[in-house]
Amino acid sequence: MDDESLSAFSPGRAVDGVNAVTDATRSSLATVSGFFDAPSVGVDAWSSSRSELATATMRSSSFKTPRLGAGEAATDMADPEGVATDMADRSKSPSQRRRLLMERQFWSRGDVFIVASASLASFTSSSPMASKQKARQAITLKGSTQLVTEFFKYAVNTILFQREVYPSDDFHMVKKYGQTVLVTQDLALENYLDRILKQVQQWLLSGSVTQLVLAIISKDTRTPLERWVFDIMLVDPPAEGEESSRQPKPESEIQSEIRAILKQIISMVTYLPVIQEPTVFNILAYTSESADVPAGEWVDTDPLAIEASKSQQVKMRSFSTDVHRIEAMVAYRSIYHGITTMGESWFHREFGVPRRLAFNVLFYGAHIATFAYGWYSQATNTRLAGLNTLGFSVWTSRGAGLVLALDGGLILVPMLRNIIRVVRPKLTWLFPADENIWFHRQVAYSMAFWAMVHTTAHYVNFINVERTQIRKQTAQEIHYTQPGGITGHFMLFIMMVMYTTAHAKIRKQAFEVFWYSHHLAFFFMLGLYTHATGCFVRDSPAPAFQKMFPFYNTDHCIGYLSWRFTIWPGIIYFGERMWREIRARRATRLSKVLVHPSGAMELRIVKPSFKYTAGQWLFIQIPELSSFQWHPFTITSAPEDPYVSIHIRQVGDWTQNLGERLGVGPSVVAAMTSAAMKGAEKDSKQTGMTRGDFVEIDPSVTSITLPSVRIDGPYGAPAEDVFGSQVAILVGAGIGVTPFASILKNIWYRQKKGKLGSLRRVEFFWVCRDAPSFGWFQSLLQEVEAAQADPNFLRINIYLTQKINEDMLWNIAVNDAGSDYDPLTLLRSRTMFGRPDWANIYGKLKQTIESGQYLPGSNSQLKTKVATYFCGPGAIAKSLKQACVDNTSASVDFSFAKEHF
Template identity: 35%
Template sequence: MAEEYKLLLEFIYQFLILDIYLFLCLKTRRLIPNISKLGPRYLWAVIFLGVQLAYFIISYEQLAGAPTLSVFRALLQNGLMTARAAANVINLLAGMIMFPFCRTFISFIRRSSIINRIVPFDDNVNFHIAISASLVFWSFVHVIAHYFNYLKVEQASMGQPTAESLALLSGPGWTGQVITVALFLMMTSALEIVRRKAYEVFWFTHHLFILFFGGLLLHGSFCFIKADPGSGDPCRGGPQFWKFFLASAVLYLTERMLREWRGRRETHISKVVQHPSRVVEIQIQKPSCRTKAGQYIYINCPEIATYQWHPFTLTSSPHEEFISVHIRVVGDWTSAFSKRLGCRFGDSDERKLTIPKDLPWVMIDGPYGSAAVDVFDYEVSVLVGAGIGVTPFASILKEIWYRVHEPKADVRLRKVYFIWTCRDKEAFEWFQDVLATLEEENLDGFLEIHSYLTGGLKDYEAMNIILNDVGAKTDALTSLRAPTHYGRPNFDKILKGLRVSHPATDIGVFFCGPKELSNVIYEACNTWTEATEDGTKFFYAKENF
């Protein structure tokens, strides 16, 4: 049996080390990564994996040398250290897993620009997923090690108790089964295909976290691993998970109570606008809501789905008397919600809107800070929106207009590059009035607008654009002075040019859109960031909900 445990331990070491190396190689596309150009995400990923590995090794070595565990160590050999060391890592991870969704706490902490530059708060969803994946792995290690331990106990006790009874009927056994099943159901229901097609299945199943944490609190209280006779406390201090769990539990319960209180404040939908390309704009009167440009809110419509809360970025400026969001109608919930608002989308009449007399009541949670809030912390900012991903920047562009008209406003921002890519030409109508107004202000080169049409045009559409462009002062497609580019933007070329135009400058690059394009922009930021202290540096931030 000792050989099996050695192989298991070796597998754990090799898995984590290989995982770190492959993670860096695949993401940077280099065999030997240049650490000076790695973004903070990758460095934090290395730290996250390294902490797990270090904690496992330290726990393993401490258990291997613990003088009060000589009896059980002689019986279970490496299985004792493997199971208990993995349990310590599980305690650490489970104690952290709720922090990423304490949105109020994160919004408060990220106000510090120094901390925000170091800690990628806007990757909270990805961090939660990483913790979950790590929990699954260490749970696998813990469970397999204890199954071997149960077999050894059965052999040493001549079949009484059996390994099966220890695994299923003993205190540690049945609580372990409950924890494992709850974790499995939460992980499988959180897959993207399940969330998109059956959100309420995901929502209800994820509330098995109550069972999961309850099982963890009980799991260590049965004193399966006992200290040597005569060495004092046989249970060696009793269960340990509560020490890891207490802070996050208090914070999360406070968060949930605040969320319920905020969600029940009075709201009123004052205006509904149906835009091209299946987009609906709603304006909500909410005097008690204080917002900042670039923030987002969660919206719940009890008439459509009682438990579904969906995030949307604000497209209104803090100076406006209402809050607004633009919603792309792509799924069951957004389709039902837009229909309830009176919108009718179809091939024959895409702009038909009949507003009902009684608009639905909506609940709002937020607003919360996001990556886009930091736009004004840089001298130069690049805003990249893909399709409906432009919504965070609509609020920021409006805020720029208001700040321009307030000479007393202290604005560090000196230059903004706005890049908007759309597949459909009709989508450029969503915020055309805002962009046209900003162009009319003639902001002395403060704002540069670059529109990219990535979808194809029909022959007659292309001909009309060519004819209307000849001698025109504005673009035939967007009615802006800035010309429209056709095709995908080359971000390597764009960022290389910015490094030349803005030497020795920290440039913020903010993106909202699909993951594939995000990876392209992120790698370009790392490529063109200069490692020297006075070099141009690109700081990348992506919207995550």
């Protein structure tokens, strides 16, 4: 490399040949970590140009294969020997690459802006630690320096591997500190690091280095993403004339501390934001003013800092010798910082979306019109002149009562599941058939509001009746002896119970409470249909009663007749429930049960009369556990399978009782999960992890008898339409991945037959909390991935959000090095740690579609349909929905649909 092209070091400034730092920049850097009070120097292999971060550098594509970046060569730096070009040729063997030199900046992947800082500290010492001695002696300055330099070498290699700053296949395993560590086998990178460490070693011996920083930088934006900062401090020696009571530190203790730091670096992957964009790395050294800095190798540098308001920091473990103490910390940019899109407000959600706006106008408009009609008809009825003397309270009660009659009919319509399943494919464009549960809730909220209005108005009416003496009854008699008062209070009590037990937490933890209490709706509807009976509304104060049960009508009674219209949805619903009972009793047999370590039980059911499509769901009943409870579950098998399968987690009373009945209750599952986690830590590339194992309960080979089952369904779900768009994005969170098991199987079968419809690309995302949960889905994903003739048709993206213990992470990293398969999932697709940045993912997808790279050969004049199907928590649903809204354009239409039960 041409040393003449290197920039000189300028004392008192942080420099590396990239961008000179100003005093203002340095002061802002100090606000981030507080360690930058000394002049800093950085490494630069070439380039005196301050305008570009990189000269002839290396970078890796999205597949981590380094190549020369187009337009990256510096204008003042020639490459006569083709070094950069040769380095970009990853087809060369390691022996061919030994001759190549490499600059300090290496391209990689990363998606979110992060900044990490770590700190190193330099000390003076006593006695080398190269070999164990019978009599323990203090480590010398030279020995401590060697140890610190060696640690930095392995720490840098670990960070570069874990943060994917360099391809994983360029690392190999070596034994160090009593464990396996990963070290680069690319000699160019090795030579570069050795050159840095040689200089750092000299500074350590002279006590002139105070900090080392490894900065990871975005290639595209030149923004620091992470700063791993290592502070170097000197252990205070005993005061002059005093004897030290401190015992020399054993080598084993120092190695144990170093092991802990290296393991912690690996564990950082579980909560640092995922990096998916091209990145470079830089190494900075902070020295004293008197430090001897080679002018031809170390140059002025930008501190590569990040504003404190945009970063988060994590302090790491430390280690020390008898001379030096090394403290580490990492600072990273918040994953969501800089996203200017505001969260979706209630007003925007309800009135900013055209389809939702149309619904609200029709729904609430109809309710207001109905209320106005009831008010007007009551106020202008001459036969009710006496009752109208009560004033606005009676008009309000009449209007609100008419609205409640309307809602009493509407609330049953979304529950007509069989009718909705039939009309869904034809009328989805007209109304949101997949949002039937949402619509049911909207009607319930409306009923709660108008019930309060109606009840309050009637309490005022009854008091006014007693006060004005237009009737002989007291308010108390009207409340508790008249049909209207009795049924009204009865319905209020039922509503209070039903609304309380319908809360999401109760449905999840005690579904049977929700299930039984919701069947009180039968008595509520009876009360609604008989509420207007009696003769409270009449045209004379005291008519002669003629009891005609249940109407209590006389010639003077003016009964309300709205029940004659609202009763029809009830009749249809009753008929559908009868049909469901008949259909559910058809021949059904539970043929096999598979219990996975994650706690999921896979039930395989044989029912010849059951026909379904991928993505649908069903109700299941186990009469042995309960003759009345029906529980909804997604179908995980494909229509081509000879059975119907569902996956059930043991999270509630009913599911736990089912597990106990099958002999695999929570205690058994906990033991299986523990065994799977231990299997995950096996240092074996051949056997992989055992979390995919399961317990098979087959009555033909075990003594356990399987209970009888009934299933009702299937019922429609939005994911049925997956073949109607060019691009399908399937997102599952935790057990919410179950709908996509069926869809992926169906895609697999249809791909073999060449019947994919409009579908050209599939992006599958699974956000999972713990490693054992991958087990039950692992074999399916392996089969689907292996069957792909076009590797770009289906892309699998798995995110693990759990903080894994350091020993397990270490073994994962060791197994990952040089392997073609991910050690966690045994897939070719690598597992990513942390939560996805949906805004970034969707933004990049939109860019690649519009550029023609994502769907080559597609008609650019036509609008590309990208459909997102999600099953999981509402928080992720909001992020996905917002990403779809933000990225929809004239050329790309992003749609979003969420599974509802």
